[in-house]
Amino acid sequence: MARQLTGLYSGPDDLxxxxxxxxxxxxxxxxxxxxxxxGTHILFGLRARDPLHREAEADDTRLRQGIEKAHEMGLEVxxxxxxxxxxxxxxxAGQEDRSIRDVQGRLLKDMPQxxxxxxxxxxxxxxxxxxxxxxxxxxxxxVARRYAPDSINLTHARYSSPSxxxxxxxxxxxxxxxxxxxxxxxxxxxxxxxxxxxxxxQKMDAATARGALADGDDFFGLFERxxxxxxxxxxxxxxxxxxxxxxxxxxxxxxxxxxxxVRLGSDTHVPGIALLVGHxxxxxxxTLGYTQPLLPHIGWHLLCVPAAWASLFLQWTPGLTEAEAxxxxxxxxxxxxxxxxxxxxxxHVTDVDGPKHCPFLYNLVALELERxxxxxxxxxxxxxxxxxxxxxxxxxRLIRRAEEIGHQGLIFQGATALLxxx
Ligand SMILES: [Zn+2]
Numbered sequence: 001m002a003r004q005l006t007g008l009y010s011g012p013d014d015l016x017x018x019x020x021x022x023x024x025x026x027x028x029x030x031x032x033x034x035x036x037x038x039g040t041h042i043l044f045g046l047r048a049r050d051p052l053h054r055e056a057e058a059d060d061t062r063l064r065q066g067i068e069k070a071h072e073m074g075l076e077v078x079x080x081x082x083x084x085x086x087x088x089x090x091x092x093a094g095q096e097d098r099s100i101r102d103v104q105g106r107l108l109k110d111m112p113q114x115x116x117x118x119x120x121x122x123x124x125x126x127x128x129x130x131x132x133x134x135x136x137x138x139x140x141x142x143v144a145r146r147y148a149p150d151s152i153n154l155t156h157a158r159y160s161s162p163s164x165x166x167x168x169x170x171x172x173x174x175x176x177x178x179x180x181x182x183x184x185x186x187x188x189x190x191x192x193x194x195x196x197x198x199x200x201x202q203k204m205d206a207a208t209a210r211g212a213l214a215d216g217d218d219f220f221g222l223f224e225r226x227x228x229x230x231x232x233x234x235x236x237x238x239x240x241x242x243x244x245x246x247x248x249x250x251x252x253x254x255x256x257x258x259x260x261x262v263r264l265g266s267d268t269h270v271p272g273i274a275l276l277v278g279h280x281x282x283x284x285x286x287t288l289g290y291t292q293p294l295l296p297h298i299g300w301h302l303l304c305v306p307a308a309w310a311s312l313f314l315q316w317t318p319g320l321t322e323a324e325a326x327x328x329x330x331x332x333x334x335x336x337x338x339x340x341x342x343x344x345x346x347x348h349v350t351d352v353d354g355p356k357h358c359p360f361l362y363n364l365v366a367l368e369l370e371r372x373x374x375x376x377x378x379x380x381x382x383x384x385x386x387x388x389x390x391x392x393x394x395x396x397r398l399i400r401r402a403e404e405i406g407h408q409g410l411i412f413q414g415a416t417a418l419l420x421x422x
Pocket of ligand 1 (some may be wrong): 100101126127128170171173174175176177
């Protein structure tokens, strides 16, 4: 299918100071959209009501000029904003109660650290903070009215990476418990099952782990094997319901403010693990303006998960070998056919964008491109690829694969590979 949208993560400086490079991308790669960071100056005028009391710059001249320049060049403009995750740790000083709390009652700061957990510097607010959610609805509506971008684009609008294993068992604070009840769940039962799952996996013996490997268990199948009724599916459906509900609130505010002209969208996490961060692709496709499978950070978003889980299995399950632990972790998220290595060290997890010459890069990203496509989706799908660091040939193959699958557009982080002559 012909690509309808080709986007680039950019900024006003690129447009205003280097328009020739943007023009080259329009000619050679069909660029027709830029994502610009929405700085805190946009808070101007609303700052007094911001529950986080963020500093706000008053001057938005560069941003306004950048938006104008992009439109003049025939480009769509998306403005980028944040969600509940990805907050600096100091944001919580004196307000720890606003961070997530797990099913054992622990606040985020008291949860154990996990090796290869990649988001420790980025903390997570409880997604049910009413003042936070309603302020952001008001903020995004204001942005839609004052700047009239083609889309407001969110990032980190989710729970933390599943590599932070214990975070998956929150938020279970009283605010979230109340929301669960409103959504029709019996929260006591829901939390009790999640607690049971969390306890059971930390006592998993090698025979159980090997049984799961032999039978091809996925993530939920393993928890069922561990005796948890429903395998925690309802716990993760509840968490996704919280995030989708928040998206609905913000989307409605933006729609009303712009008369339906501004689309609210969000990057959507790596499809194979998206549900574990609260991103339910079909539900998001019914709520936001598009889905946006986020695949550029191989180390940070993808490989950290099997590395972290395998490290925990080695701690929890005596007798399991490193190769078995890693194989099980990969199998739980459906990556058994990708051909990852047998050792955690060989994954080079700490490299955010993944190793430059990663033997399984194509297989891994191509698989997630397939998993991120919803055939009967009411909205388009725009996966994000890394074109600044990955090998040019791999980028080209992935672009071809995304188009064959039927994704309606692609968004790039970095553009070097797009300008190389084939
Ligand atoms: Zn909560």
